[in-house]
Amino acid sequence: MVPVTFDKVRKQFGALVALPGLDLAIAAGEFVSLLGPSGCGKTTTLRMLAGLEQPTSGRILIGERMVNDLAPSERDIAMVFQSYALYPHMSVAQNIAYPLRKRGVPKAERPAKVKAVADLLQLGPLLERRPRQLSGGQQQRVALGRALVREPKVFLLDEPLSNLDAKLRAHMRAELIELHRRLGKTMVYVTHDQLEAMTMSTRIAVMQGGTLQQFATPAEIYHRPANAFVAGFIGTPAMTLADGEIAAGERGPLLKLGELRLDLPPGHLAVQPEGILKVTVGVRPEDVLLGRGEGRASIRVVEPTGHESIVLAKAGDVAFTIRVPGDAGLCPGDSVPFDLRRDHLHIFDRESGRRLNADRNFAAIQPMSRDGYDNPSSCGGIVTRHALSNGGAG
Numbered sequence: 039m040v041p042v043t044f045d046k047v048r049k050q051f052g053a054l055v056a057l058p059g060l061d062l063a064i065a066a067g068e069f070v071s072l073l074g075p076s077g078c079g080k081t082t083t084l085r086m087l088a089g090l091e092q093p094t095s096g097r098i099l100i101g102e103r104m105v106n107d108l109a110p111s112e113r114d115i116a117m118v119f120q121s122y123a124l125y126p127h128m129s130v131a132q133n134i135a136y137p138l139r140k141r142g143v144p145k146a147e148r149p150a151k152v153k154a155v156a157d158l159l160q161l162g163p164l165l166e167r168r169p170r171q172l173s174g175g176q177q178q179r180v181a182l183g184r185a186l187v188r189e190p191k192v193f194l195l196d197e198p199l200s201n202l203d204a205k206l207r208a209h210m211r212a213e214l215i216e217l218h219r220r221l222g223k224t225m226v227y228v229t230h231d232q233l234e235a236m237t238m239s240t241r242i243a244v245m246q247g248g249t250l251q252q253f254a255t256p257a258e259i260y261h262r263p264a265n266a267f268v269a270g271f272i273g274t275p276a277m278t279l280a281d282g283e284i285a286a287g288e289r290g291p292l293l294k295l296g297e298l299r300l301d302l303p304p305g306h307l308a309v310q311p312e313g314i315l316k317v318t319v320g321v322r323p324e325d326v327l328l329g330r331g332e333g334r335a336s337i338r339v340v341e342p343t344g345h346e347s348i349v350l351a352k353a354g355d356v357a358f359t360i361r362v363p364g365d366a367g368l369c370p371g372d373s374v375p376f377d378l379r380r381d382h383l384h385i386f387d388r389e390s391g392r393r394l395n396a397d398r399n400f401a402a403i404q405p406m407s408r409d410g411y412d413n414p415s416s417c418g419g420i421v422t423r424h425a426l427s428n429g430g431a432g
């Protein structure tokens with residue numbers, strides 16, 4: 039297991055600055071996702087780590103070693119791409135063995151290595167087949183096998199699941215988690231799909247416009263987004279983001295949000311508002327309460343999904359996305375009492391987008407390995423707020 043470090047890594051393509059200066063320290067054995075919208079620089083970051091692209095400036099380290107001047111083949115990494123590009127005329131076994139052949143691993147040693155990888159990925163019964171005789175998921179497993187067979191120190195994956203259908207993607211997510219657990223290797227995974235990043239990663243690096251926005255566990259990113267961009271990007275359905283104003287009230291900060299006037303809980307903010315503070319307020323769909331409270335919401339759209347419904351409702355000028363259990367018995371046009379979980383409101387500076395919450399009720403969660411990730415008490419997945427706030431009050 040080795041760490042991977044980006045130290046002020048800048049990348050320009052001519053006049054275009056793809057990455058102005060990336061600092062990212064990935065710990066040994068982590069599964070880190072680079073997550074962000076198309077064009078934010080994820081693939082460029084991964085290709086520089088692989089040695090397929092040269093940084094304009096800055097240093098990249100694999101373990102203690104600076105690799106800027108090393109060829110891809112000298113970096114002890116393996117990369118899996120979105121298009122798995124198997125050799126159609128070769129069998130599965132030959133495809134997996136190909137990197138060994140290319141590197142001059144003696145012929146006698148190859149079958150054992152191929153078998154070990156085939157066992158790991160449950161490809162044993164398929165070894166004699168040709169790629170076209172495999173399903174998309176099986177082909178992707180062969181591509182993984184071809185990367186694994188060299189036993190690289192670091193494993194790089196660029197949107198490896200995006201060609202698969204939704205059901206198979208879910209299955210492969212579970213397989214990749216299991217694979218990471220068994221191998222314990224450092225993995226860097228590029229995706230624009232927040233669900234993939236949230237479910238698999240020990241930590242997520244959220245990027246936008248070539249700039250790292252937040253690098254933290256999935257739970258932390260969900261519950262404490264560092265800025266309004268991360269807040270809006272993570273979560274399905276997305277949280278409501280609306281303009282608000284905060285002023286000093288009699289009982290502490292008073293939030294004006296559309297027609298609502300809400301006293302914020304004591305200590306909710308890391309700042310003391312002086313005069314009027316212009317903010318962006320973030321409200322997760324599960325933090326809107328229907329059927330109680332002094333506000334009124336007018337139901338616009340109800341989308342039942344079975345175990346829950348997603349409701350679009352307007353309170354004054356603000357359109358909220360709301361998650362309710364079951365079918366909720368709501369109809370468009372209904373006017374219902376409505377409240378917000380005040381202690382769960384995300385407050386961002388409207389100009390800079392920076393988070394203003396004090397977050398004193400949340401524990402800092404920093405699992406670095408799959409063990410940490412799997413330990414329920416410090417779980418890196420999406421844990422409930424209840425578990426989170428019980429984890430570290432004070």
Ligand SMILES: Nc1ncnc2c1ncn2[C@@H]1O[C@H](COP(=O)(O)OP(=O)(O)O)[C@@H](O)[C@H]1O
Pocket residue numbers: 051054056074075076077078079080081082083
């Ligand atoms: N070889 C290249 N030449 C010129 N511009 C490039 C090249 N590769 C990437 N870019 C640009 O760099 C930015 C980041 O691209 P990329 O890393 O592929 O983003 P992502 O993988 O997040 O979608 C984009 O603006 C893209 O157009």
Ligand SMILES: [Mg+2]
Pocket residue numbers: 080081082228
């Ligand atoms: Mg890409």
